[in-house]
Amino acid sequence: MSVWADKWRAAIGGNPRRKEADSAGVTGRSTPPFWVMVQKEFGDHIRSWRFVILLAIITLACVGSIYAAITALKAGVSSTDDPTDTRFLFLSMFTASDGNLPNFLTFLSFLAPLIGIAIGFDSVNSERNKGTLSRVLSQPVHRDDFLNAKFVAGLLLIAVVIFSLGFLVMGMGLFTIGYPPTPEEFGRVVVVLLMTTVYVGLWLNLSLLFSVRFKQAATSALSGIALWIFFLVFYGMILNLIAGAITPSDTSDASSVIQYSNTMQFLSRISPSELFQEAAQTLLLPDTRTLNPFVTQEQAYLAISAPLSFGQSLLLVWPHIVAMIAETAVCFAASYVLFMRQEVRSRS
Template sequence: MDFARLSLISQKEFSDHIRSKRFLFLLIIFCLILGIEAANGVSSYNLVLEQYKNGDSMKIYQPSAVYVFLSIVNSIGSNGLGIVIGLALGFDLISGEREGRSLKTILSRPVYRDELINGKALGGLFAIAIITLIGFIGVFSVMLILGIVPDFNEILGVCIIWILTLLFIATSFSLSLMTSVIANTNSGSLLLSLVIIFMMLFIIPVGGGDLGTYILVGSTPQEPPNSVSEAQYSAYQDQQREYLKVSNSVYDLFNDFSIKSVYQDIAIPITSPSSYIIDKVGLTEFVTNPDVANSIEKPDFWTIIGDKWIKIIIFLMWPFLFFGIAYVKFMRSDLR
């Protein structure tokens, strides 16, 4: 692989992206949604901060400016904005060339297959970086206009959220690149990517969680009638706790197949450390004994990242896995 040719291909792909109407449309949509969510986030931040100062909030720690990004993380993750951006930028990178019968012409020149697919991947990643960077700069500007000035530590938290968002969209992009290599047409690539996304976001987490829980502990324990003895009711409560413990563990395992769940599991604690600590302590324990949570020092961003290291590994695994499949498939595909 010649790095000079790789650089030229990636520059051309990046130039094609940023000059396209699709890129402009995605950029406008991304910035518009982030702007709306930023305004909502600022409003929520001011409300939560006021409640905290008045002692009416369940927040353990004073909310920081990073809390503004909570609604943004939910919009990118739960609402699927990040997935849409990634799929839209990558679903036709290879299938489009194949459908337009230009792929064999490109490869007939002194360009190797690995240089072509690597260059297309890099060009797309640079385009994603530009979209997300402009969007986050716009959010930062909204915060400043509305009177929220983050300190250095809060700016660091925003940068971490941006990196996680970039990786999240890159995962969706690498998935669409993979389907673009596998499928022969753009429509087939888009359909296949949507099927895989649907399976990863809904079928595997929900179906796998239900099936795994049923195999390990059976169905949900039935609540006994009021006439049972105290010992029998106590046994039912023990069964219920064991069932919930196993069920939560199984669902957590299968949720790792959902890129949306992993993204939010890492990003949301950074925006709201209080929720992170309450989740670790347990909501029941926090309500009955608030001093336990209050005695815990506020975690910094690196502590949260360190606690989520398994999620981080899974998060990094997905884009490399999808791109690896795309790379191998493209290198071995018959282009005749």
């Protein structure tokens, strides 16, 4: 029986029992190296100054946005057509603003890339430069475990940060507006937080890719930030340029107008921040019934003015979530391939 147990353990762990461990009477049950690495990475992140600074910025943003939301709610802007409408009042904590400060969602979509970049930009190249990479890889660990551990630890940290912030906002909202969330609202918020984690994970992977590719931490940080700014500022401008160039001349031709609009929507959805914002808004504003800009008059007129159910909202943003995960996977695959092909030499 015990023989089988050992065989099984050896098969899953790939670890032949250690002679010395047996003689000392210690069983071979120990944490797999992968989780040892994850633990260490996680600990390193939490202890670092970088993380403290990031946390400070994000917390400030959170508090600011809550303040803005609450003042807006007090002024009664929760629902434009009917001030007495208290449906989804709780969700407007995340989307309302008094105009002075951006709302929570905007803050999050703005800062999320920064978190991802800050956590990932020096994860591989700094180890290489410090000479710890070759030392770690000469231990009996799989080469890809190193990269996977970096990713998992980063994502875990991001999830912890995002969720604690989200719950912080919810808790403070409960305190100040005194209006508890329905289970549906809670579900929507949790899904949005999950989506945010995926979104930050995408940026984490991108910066991981840069950290594998570039030997200098500064270069990789800069390229990450450049890409962030590109999507934040320039991508919209470029889209406008393209839009100006391909606008159909004949506005009465319905099919060409639809085609044009589809193209533009596709282009804008390449940007991960656009994907994230669209999806998060759909979830947090249940009144969003469709993401298609073309609604016929009959459709608009005949549609019952009612919010979508949770499931339907989720269905609406499902492609967005899949697209974000796909972009993340592509980045990770790229860094994986690059890393596995690289030479492991000390400090070169």
